[in-house]
Amino acid sequence: MKFTLTEAQKASYFRNGYLVVEGLVSDDLIERLKHQSELIGDNKVDHVPNSSTQAEPNIDIKLCSEKNLTLRKLYDIAVYDQIFWKHVINEKIVDIVSQLLETSDIKLYGDQLFMKNPEVGSEIYWHQDSASWKDIFPKDLITAWTALDNSTLENGCLKFIPGSHRFGTLGLDCDSREKKMEKFLPLLNFKQWKIQDIELTPGSVSFHHSLLVHGSGKNLSFKRRRGYAAHYMRALSWKDDRITDAPIMPKFCQVRGKSYENCV
Ligand SMILES: O=C(O)CCC(=O)C(=O)O
Numbered sequence: 001m002k003f004t005l006t007e008a009q010k011a012s013y014f015r016n017g018y019l020v021v022e023g024l025v026s027d028d029l030i031e032r033l034k035h036q037s038e039l040i041g042d043n044k045v046d047h048v049p050n051s052s053t054q055a056e057p058n059i060d061i062k063l064c065s066e067k068n069l070t071l072r073k074l075y076d077i078a079v080y081d082q083i084f085w086k087h088v089i090n091e092k093i094v095d096i097v098s099q100l101l102e103t104s105d106i107k108l109y110g111d112q113l114f115m116k117n118p119e120v121g122s123e124i125y126w127h128q129d130s131a132s133w134k135d136i137f138p139k140d141l142i143t144a145w146t147a148l149d150n151s152t153l154e155n156g157c158l159k160f161i162p163g164s165h166r167f168g169t170l171g172l173d174c175d176s177r178e179k180k181m182e183k184f185l186p187l188l189n190f191k192q193w194k195i196q197d198i199e200l201t202p203g204s205v206s207f208h209h210s211l212l213v214h215g216s217g218k219n220l221s222f223k224r225r226r227g228y229a230a231h232y233m234r235a236l237s238w239k240d241d242r243i244t245d246a247p248i249m250p251k252f253c254q255v256r257g258k259s260y261e262n263c264v
Helices: 007-016 027-041 082-088 091-101 181-188
Strands: 018-021 053-055 071-075 106-114 124-127 142-147 158-160 196-198 205-209 214-216 227-234 254-256
Touching (some): 018 196, 027 071, 082 106, 091 106, 158 205
Antiparallel strands (some): 106 227, 106 254, 142 205, 158 196, 158 214
């Protein structure tokens, strides 16, 4: 094991639903991911299909000097791209995931590179990941979100509601994009809720539980705010194929340990 969490770090994750580990990924590796994200975003590689890109809604593409700057996110890229896959299996990250999921049998559910481009990078509304990932049980997956650029309040850093993962799914699955915080906060049923802004330097990683209520603001700056989210689950998780309104995902790849029959 390359990275051992303290008891206090683990307790903090279980209590708050997230944990930040600063400076986990080296500058070199971050530069490599940034470079690769440019190549993929500019369609300069042919191993990642176009279907893995999503444009920002409501922007005039002609007004943007580069196509890259119109992208909201790239997703499901690690299954196609070796550089991102290497990051997914980064030993330090997987050591932490494995301590927080309390197993060394781990698979990748999916991945998303949020581009959050200057000026056009849109808000990500408050949501719970497991409210969308309806077909995976238990609803106890974990995201490792690696900052590729400085992530600040001004350029739309992640925002968490600490402890909200302990309240189960909050009925946000329908129209959650339209719902503002005020509409569902009462569901959390605790008076002292607060929003935690997660400002990060490049190479720092924040880990969050798939039931944690989270979102991010618009990018109001002239700088990019790229963050790469890799979503991990236990290899012993179960996918309920009767649930038909969950995202269609690529093949779940083994990240560490072994796989199990009749499981994901
Ligand atoms: O990067 C963002 O702005 C949103 C990230 C997110 O929602 C996630 O990683 O689950």
